[in-house]
Amino acid sequence: MAFSKQDGISGAGLNLISRGTVITGSISASASLRIEGEIKGKIVCHDNVTVGATGVVEGDVDAKSVIVGGKIFGNVTSQDRLILESQAGITGNIRAKRLLIEEGAFFDGKCSMKEIKDKPLTVVDKDMFEDTDAIRLNKAGS
Numbered sequence: 001m002a003f004s005k006q007d008g009i010s011g012a013g014l015n016l017i018s019r020g021t022v023i024t025g026s027i028s029a030s031a032s033l034r035i036e037g038e039i040k041g042k043i044v045c046h047d048n049v050t051v052g053a054t055g056v057v058e059g060d061v062d063a064k065s066v067i068v069g070g071k072i073f074g075n076v077t078s079q080d081r082l083i084l085e086s087q088a089g090i091t092g093n094i095r096a097k098r099l100l101i102e103e104g105a106f107f108d109g110k111c112s113m114k115e116i117k118d119k120p121l122t123v124v125d126k127d128m129f130e131d132t133d134a135i136r137l138n139k140a141g142s
């Protein structure tokens with residue numbers, strides 16, 4: 001799978017959710033995220049989020065920049081730019097500093113284009129991470 005310069009992804013620090021993968025739960029990431037599978041939960045990313053043509057998100061997305069080629073069922077907040085490609089669909093409200101909607105894209109919701117101030121990346125639901133193997137492994141690796 002190739003990434004274009006438009007994605008803002010160089011391959012370094014990239015989180016990829018591939019086609020056929022389903023994740024239920026919130027995601028908090030500091031590096032770019034590309035979704036070709038399905039996410040059922042909120043996404044908070046301090047970098048770029050790309051929802052590819054086969055990607056589906058059922059939850060809110062909050063990121064620095066968002067490119068949508070697939071479907072999002074939830075609110076989208078982009079601190080910089082939001083791009084809806086021709087096959088994209090968003091059902092929910094959007095907030096972005098800059099917005100591009102290609103012909104053929106679907107959007108059902110309200111839109112706000114007021115400047116969004118940068119905010120620190122925060123864990124979506126701290127209780128969700130208590131006593132999990134992932135947190136224990138992360139602490140052990142520190």
